[in-house]
Amino acid sequence: MKKNMRLLLITSILFGLIFFLSQCFNANEVSTDARGIVFANPASCRKCHQAIYDSVMLTAHYNATTPTSQNTVHGNFNEGQNSYVYDSSTKVVMQKRDSGLYQALYLNGKEMEAHRFDITFGVRNAQTWLYWKGNNTYELPVSYYTSANAWGTSPGFPIAQPYFKRIVGKVCFECHSSFIDSKHSDETSNSKEYFAAAERIEAMDKTTLIYGIDCQRCHGPAANHVNYHTIYPEEKKAKYIVTNSSLNAQQKLDMCAVCHSGNDQEKLKSRFYFKPGDTLSNFYLYMPGDKYKTNFDVHGNQQRLLAESKCFLQSGTLNCSSCHNPHTNAGSNLATYSQKCMGCHTEANKNFCIVKPAAGVSIKDNCIDCHMPKKPSEAISFYQQGNTQLSFYLLRTHKIGIYKTDSVSKPKITSKKVNKGN
Numbered sequence: 053m054k055k056n057m058r059l060l061l062i063t064s065i066l067f068g069l070i071f072f073l074s075q076c077f078n079a080n081e082v083s084t085d086a087r088g089i090v091f092a093n094p095a096s097c098r099k100c101h102q103a104i105y106d107s108v109m110l111t112a113h114y115n116a117t118t119p120t121s122q123n124t125v126h127g128n129f130n131e132g133q134n135s136y137v138y139d140s141s142t143k144v145v146m147q148k149r150d151s152g153l154y155q156a157l158y159l160n161g162k163e164m165e166a167h168r169f170d171i172t173f174g175v176r177n178a179q180t181w182l183y184w185k186g187n188n189t190y191e192l193p194v195s196y197y198t199s200a201n202a203w204g205t206s207p208g209f210p211i212a213q214p215y216f217k218r219i220v221g222k223v224c225f226e227c228h229s230s231f232i233d234s235k236h237s238d239e240t241s242n243s244k245e246y247f248a249a250a251e252r253i254e255a256m257d258k259t260t261l262i263y264g265i266d267c268q269r270c271h272g273p274a275a276n277h278v279n280y281h282t283i284y285p286e287e288k289k290a291k292y293i294v295t296n297s298s299l300n301a302q303q304k305l306d307m308c309a310v311c312h313s314g315n316d317q318e319k320l321k322s323r324f325y326f327k328p329g330d331t332l333s334n335f336y337l338y339m340p341g342d343k344y345k346t347n348f349d350v351h352g353n354q355q356r357l358l359a360e361s362k363c364f365l366q367s368g369t370l371n372c373s374s375c376h377n378p379h380t381n382a383g384s385n386l387a388t389y390s391q392k393c394m395g396c397h398t399e400a401n402k403n404f405c406i407v408k409p410a411a412g413v414s415i416k417d418n419c420i421d422c423h424m425p426k427k428p429s430e431a432i433s434f435y436q437q438g439n440t441q442l443s444f445y446l447l448r449t450h451k452i453g454i455y456k457t458d459s460v461s462k463p464k465i466t467s468k469k470v471n472k473g474n
């Protein structure tokens with residue numbers, strides 16, 4: 053008898069516990085997020101983090117990819133300004149039609165093909181567009197460049213004739229969106245050829261695309277966090293979420309480096325599966341010689357450039373958040389950034405700038421143009437209408453250092469002759 057009573061007690065405690073736990077984690081209806089049930093509904097964060105949420109909505113990160121609409125495309129659709137002319141018989145015309153915005157190819161005045169701007173990439177320096185065909189996305193031949201305020205050939209595209217067949221695989225989405233599923237999603241093969249082939253034929257599932265870089269792309273899955281805090285609103289300590297204070301210096305850097313350390317390393321796993329706290333180096337296959345690489349392009353490689361500077365190497369504390377707030381756009385006020393420099397470099401510390409400024413000029417408002425000058429990106433080059441020289445756009449180098457020339461008065465776009473054809 054006694055034994056049965058004990059069994060009954062234990063079973064009822066167990067059932068009670070199960071009931072209690074299931075309440076904890078199922079307070080909300082099950083998430084329908086394409087990344088799986090461990091991810092909360094992305095909009096749910098606003099309830100408790102309203103200020104951050106409203107600020108993030110306006111960032112370049114959140115808008116890194118958007119479904120194309122007339123208000124988000126910066127290029128000009130007015131007659132006379134809406135074409136890219138390749139030669140006297142060939143042009144691509146940007147058109148507004150009832151079913152959306154299109155790039156249409158004309159040969160001797162006759163329309164040959166037209167494809168819709170379906171997905172917009174970019175907001176700040178450049179925009180490029182993809183169109184869907186079956187389960188793949190293709191990049192349109194004409195892009196928009198902010199600093200030139202003009203249409204130009206998409207990066208790496210030929211100047212001789214328009215090309216509509218460039219398949220853009222999941223890899224672009226891995227840095228520019230929060231998720232898209234595909235048939236060959238998580239290849240762990242080490243073979244370069246295999247991986248390249250897999251990327252070419254991967255079939256993407258457009259219903260799973262989560263546009264832009266959202267909270268959980270940086271912070272990791274948060275369904276349990278949301279459910280727990282919904283049930284226990286009095287709890288003020290963050291639960292079931294990777295906290296910033298639990299991350300070491302490398303992990304904090306990796307949270308940004310997953311997308312800001314270039315695309316030249318052999319990948320072992322999709323970047324979509326990176327969560328804060330993971331070791332980013334496990335996502336790559338390092339080749340002999342990787343360690344000795346230098347001369348990183350200024351585009352998309354901020355982390356590896358920063359890592360080469362003495363400020364980073366010798367302070368041991370510098371990371372992206374030292375200068376950037378991840379929930380707002382990067383400011384353009386160079387005096388504010390210079391204050392960050394002077395957090396470490398002061399006359400009192402005897403490590404201040406030794407340059408004698410010109411009479412009447414204060415160097416304190418702008419450490420940036422001299423020590424983080426803008427440099428042309430070789431990775432993003434394009435042709436402007438009527439210019440047979442490639443143009444490059446300028447980005448800040450994050451290799452903080454001493455440069456011979458300052459770039460204060462340089463133009464925003466440079467052109468130079470290059471020999472490589474397309």
Ligand code: HEC
Nearest residue numbers: 092096097099100267271274278281282288289290295296
């Ligand atoms: C029901 C309320 C609630 C919701 C909904 C919620 N959070 Fe939180 N969150 C909290 C509380 C409470 C804290 C702890 C106090 C603080 O840091 O604001 C917290 C803290 C955090 C932190 C800080 C961790 C650290 O470094 O200390 C992050 C990141 C976070 N939440 C992300 C999210 C994300 C992403 C979502 C949406 C998927 C979300 N939260 C939705 C209540 C909520």
Ligand code: HEC
Nearest residue numbers: 097101104105108113265266267270271296307373378379
């Ligand atoms: C680009 C990556 C990124 C995105 C996107 C992002 N965060 Fe953060 N968040 C961070 C980092 C990095 C920190 C730590 C900041 C620091 O070092 O001070 C942080 C800190 C926080 C904190 C704790 C500190 C604070 O400021 O209160 C909360 C809460 C938070 N994030 C919530 C959110 C929510 C909610 C969203 C979406 C609306 C979001 N984050 C989007 C990177 C991001």
Ligand code: HEC
Nearest residue numbers: 112113116174175176227228307308311372376378381382
């Ligand atoms: C999922 C990939 C991804 C992650 C993670 C990420 N970024 Fe970015 N970041 C991008 C992309 C893509 C852009 C370009 C967005 C655009 O302009 O279309 C960008 C743009 C930026 C910009 C310039 C635009 C602006 O004004 O904000 C800054 C600064 C930046 N990121 C800093 C960070 C920092 C700091 C972190 C870590 C806390 C981080 N990023 C994490 C992909 C990422």
Ligand code: HEC
Nearest residue numbers: 173174175176177178179180223224227311314315351352
């Ligand atoms: C490894 C991550 C990564 C991959 C892969 C990647 N990008 Fe980017 N991209 C970035 C980052 C980071 C930025 C912004 C910072 C910069 O330019 O240095 C950016 C900037 C851009 C911009 C300019 C955005 C702006 O507002 O200025 C466009 C357009 C763009 N990328 C398109 C693409 C396309 C198309 C692909 C695929 C062919 C691609 N990217 C692949 C990380 C990536």
Ligand code: HEC
Nearest residue numbers: 362363366367369370392393395396403419423452453454
């Ligand atoms: C976290 C502290 C810290 C911050 C912030 C910082 N630095 Fe440094 N910086 C250092 C340290 C440490 C060194 C190496 C020792 C030295 O020269 O004082 C250094 C070195 C330098 C050097 C000499 C580089 C060389 O190659 O000889 C320059 C120039 C410099 N910093 C400029 C800047 C500028 C400009 C900023 C802001 C954009 C900045 N630093 C932000 C810590 C910092």
Ligand code: HEC
Nearest residue numbers: 308312354355358371372374375382383384389420447448
């Ligand atoms: C010492 C300060 C400092 C640190 C640390 C820093 N940045 Fe920046 N970042 C800047 C400045 C200054 C700019 C240029 C702002 C401007 O010109 O309007 C900038 C611009 C950017 C841009 C926009 C691209 C461009 O050229 O305008 C991106 C992307 C970016 N930073 C990413 C990062 C990432 C990722 C990290 C960490 C690996 C990082 N930054 C660390 C100071 C810093």
Ligand code: HEC
Nearest residue numbers: 390393394397403404405406407415416418419422454458
């Ligand atoms: C007009 C361009 C210019 C501006 C503005 C400027 N610097 Fe410099 N800085 C230089 C040059 C050039 C050197 C190298 C001088 C030399 O070696 O003779 C230098 C040297 C340095 C050094 C190395 C000092 C040493 O003892 O070797 C540091 C640190 C530094 N600058 C920090 C800063 C900071 C912080 C600011 C902003 C408050 C700043 N600089 C503003 C051009 C500039």
